[in-house]
Amino acid sequence: MKLDLREALRQQIIIGDGAMGTYLYQMGFPVGISYEELNLLKPDVIADVHKRYYEAGARLIETNTFSANREKLSKYGLEEDVEAINRAGVELARKAVGNDAYVVGAIGSIRAGMRKNFRTVTIKEDLRQQIEILLDTQVDGLLLESFYDLEELLLALKIIRKLSSLPVICQFATEGTGTTQDGVKLHDAFAMLKQNGADVVGFNCRSGPNGLLRSLEKVAAAGDVLPYSIFPNAGIPDYVDGRFTYAATPEYFAETAIKFADLGARIIGGCCGTTPEHIAAMSKAIAMYTPEPTAVVNEQQNVSRAVLPEREPVKASDEITQAAVEPNIIDLVKQRHTVIVELDPPRDLDIEKFMKGAHALKEAKVDALTMADNSLAVTRMSNLALGYLVKEQTGLRPLIHIACRDRNLIGTQSHMMGLHALGIDHVLAVTGDPARFGDLPGSSSVYDLTSFEIIRMIKQLNQGVAFSGKALKKQANFIVGAAFNPNVKHLDKAVQRLERKIEAGTDYIMTQPVYDAQLIEKIYEATKHLSIPIFIGIMPLASGGNAEYLHNEVPGIQLSDEVRQRMSGLKGEEGRAMGVQIAKELLDTAMKYFNGIYLMTPFLSYEMTVQLTNYVWEKSGRAISTCTH
Structure with a gap:
């Protein structure tokens, strides 16, 4: 019974x-x-x-x-x-x-x-x-x-x-x-x-x-x-x-x-x-389960309030002069190793730590600071607003992600026009994670545009033509990037999809994080025929739990067995130190094949990406490279 x-x-x-x-x-x-x-x-x-x-x-x-x-x-x-x-x-x-x-x-x-x-x-x-x-x-x-x-x-x-x-x-x-x-x-x-x-x-x-x-x-x-x-x-x-x-x-x-x-x-x-x-x-x-006593640790973060260094804001006239003489990301990566660093906009109203990270990365001489557009469908502060603050207060080049998910055609063109008015001309076009799996599941996923279509529409603005086909009084000058996930079973098919994005007008590629040196070599062999630069994604791991979460639950990310084993059980400073070490080893391989380096900052721990940026400059000496891919 x-x-x-x-x-x-x-x-x-x-x-x-x-x-x-x-x-x-x-x-x-x-x-x-x-x-x-x-x-x-x-x-x-x-x-x-x-x-x-x-x-x-x-x-x-x-x-x-x-x-x-x-x-x-x-x-x-x-x-x-x-x-x-x-x-x-x-x-x-x-x-x-x-x-x-x-x-x-x-x-x-x-x-x-x-x-x-x-x-x-x-x-x-x-x-x-x-x-x-x-x-x-x-x-x-x-x-x-x-x-x-x-x-x-x-x-x-x-x-x-x-x-x-x-x-x-x-x-x-x-x-x-x-x-x-x-x-x-x-x-x-x-x-x-x-x-x-x-x-x-x-x-x-x-x-x-x-x-x-x-x-x-x-x-x-x-x-x-x-x-x-x-x-x-x-x-x-x-x-x-x-x-x-x-x-x-x-x-x-x-x-x-x-x-x-x-x-x-x-x-x-x-x-x-x-x-x-x-x-x-x-x-x-x-x-087959046998219960074992488990000590549950109630972790508490002891975070002190950061104090922003006092800096003179970049004057408008200086910005114009800088924009006129500073080469864009595409020009830079053809000449030398070039580093783009991603720093997530905050999920609350406090931008203090974010801006402190932006200043630190400016000191490390990164070439662009990139900000996601509500990644994983989680509500964050507007990357347009933060991009402008980064540009104004640090002089760093902002690179803004544009997701298809959150805006219809009207909103997308309006957003792009706003970026143009602010002098922000480097963007990354992405599909965007579905809204119903984020922090506001009752919201709608718009998807008026695919990632291919949004690339075409943005490049259309560069011709002085609105999404509606109406002539605009000026031409925009957007440098448009696209995302590439190499962590797939059939790399050749992923490259074919990438070729379609290039046909749509993509100027450069940024990859999902890669955790396997052999895969970096395979990516080079599979993409060396392409005409645009690729920025290889490297994201340092913060702990063993972080490694397992990324490998098992986040789409587009796969960790090698060796990396997972090395990170297993590590936490705190020990975990971050191993994460940086693994990232440096990956950079050793990436820099042999690619001038473009895309570093992602975990949990706003910008000290980790500062270390990795310095490592790139130490290895390259900011020397001119003959590699153009």
Whole structure:
């Protein structure tokens, strides 16, 4: 006889299932439809997905009802089908799996992190409708998942507790900030959920294993509240040629499942991007799991406020003279080794450390300071504003990233015109990571333009022609770069894509970080026929955890086994020192083949990229190189 879910959690770790929506997407069902409606339209498909997860080892099965509330279904004209879709979702899950599996009714947030004004009474009515339907079926419990703020999650939990004593699992979507979206500390939020009748608390979505592991470490360090449930994404999604892909492997999920278990997780499954293969790997790992005592370190940063050095701002007249005589990046890299350094704009309103880093890099004589455009879809300060401040206060050349994600055609041209007016003429055109996986998942990804199209449009401004085709009174003078990911299985195909960007008008290339000297040589051989310069990306690693996160969860980055082994277990100053040493070894190879060097600064630790910039100058002596690629 199957144990009650609460009793089962006291005796064992239960493996949850993986993604439904992204798995259906991988099977060919397009974005923009209601995946919950497939309970009625394609019941055999939904049942088969449940069966695959069950056969992979999942014993906690979520019904395909995550967005089966009136508000979400109304977008597809399905608001009258709430009951039919929810009942079918439970029936399909129940019939597809064995009697030893626990079927839980999945209920998602209605606000879903959006700033849209929902009336509380409407949210309450819609939640109550779905909850009452699911409670009238054969579910073993309810799962409240992907909630962003405590207020809405408590609202749902209180409704359930007035109607039923069934087990309830409550999960927040978080990116490791330590608080809910409405500003409540996670441990305090969990305590309030326990007080109001939750049986299990935890996290899902928003982050891969690394981010959720950090969140779990924080709450576990504050003291146990309830059993934990963890359902991470398969890393950060990549968006290539109109398709979403995920980087995290089943093997990586197996390793992190053990770490989650050591921190008290009693339910471990997967969210976006996970497949039956991920679940099977975790199931196998947990089957052989023996708990070990784990000391959880509650890390605190002791950061003193930096004081900016006093400097005379660059006068406008000086800027004009400098611009008139200073060669652009393309001219420089044809003559000598040239260093571009990336420094991330801050996620808050304090630019003190950023500007101190910019001044330090100016002293190190970098040739350009590049700033991403809300990378990984995480909201940061405007790189246009910071680019201007860098230019005005340090005299450094700003190189601004332009993402297709955030602006439509109108906004993109307006942005480019603003850059021109400020005298910022070096840019990097990128697609941009999907908005729904960033810190404001309710925002829209625009994608009016592809990376190829935005390159063409920017170069069109150089001809004095607007995006609309209308003649402009002046011509711009943008130097346009494009991104290149060499960390792929088929390098030749990636180079073919690169050739298309060159045809579109790209002036130079900046690569994703490379962590393998042999790959640098392969990149040279594969691209030496190209007519434009390439800046090889080198990003020093900060710790062993940072290395594993980049390798397993960030699209476009692959670390060699040797690098991962050398970084394994290193933290703090020891980790940063090894990261710099590995980067120097990579630079030894990169400088043999390429004049262009692109250094990325981890966590605003600009001291690391200052060291590496000085290393480039020591090796080259700022001598004129015969290498022009």
